[in-house]
Amino acid sequence: MLKKIINLPDGEGCIRFFSHIINSQNKWMARILWHKNAPGMSWWDPVYRLNELEASGMTVCRRGSTFLEIKVRSKFFSEVEFIGYGGG
Numbered sequence: 001m002l003k004k005i006i007n008l009p010d011g012e013g014c015i016r017f018f019s020h021i022i023n024s025q026n027k028w029m030a031r032i033l034w035h036k037n038a039p040g041m042s043w044w045d046p047v048y049r050l051n052e053l054e055a056s057g058m059t060v061c062r063r064g065s066t067f068l069e070i071k072v073r074s075k076f077f078s079e080v081e082f083i084g085y086g087g088g
Contacts, residue, residue, distance in 0.1 A: 002018075002054055005018070005053075011050075015048065015049075015053065018048075019044070019045075019048045019056075020043060022056050023041070023043055023045065025060040026041065026060055026063075028082075029060075029063055029064060029067065030083075031082040031084075032080060033067075034082070035083075038083045
C-alpha cells in the first residue's frame with residue numbers, strides 16, 4: 001500500500017493522513033499509560049517521510065500489541081482511565 005502512495009494524485013495528503021494514524025496511536029497509548037507528555041502530543045505532527053512510514057507504523061502497532069498481550073483476560077474487559085482532553 002505504501003508503494004502506491006507515491007503514484008497517487010495527492011500523495012502528500014495521503015502521507016499526512018498516514019502520519020496522523022501513527023501519531024494518533026502514539027498519543028492514545030501515551031494517554032492510556034498516563035505519560036506526562038500525552039496532553040501536549042500532536043495528533044497531526046510530525047508528518048513522516050514516505051520511507052519512514054512503514055517502520056513507524058510497525059513500531060506503533062508492536063507497542064499496542066505488547067500492551068494488549070500484557071493484560072490478563074479479566075482486566076482486558078475492565079474500564080480503563082486515560083488522560084483526557086483537559087489533561088486529567
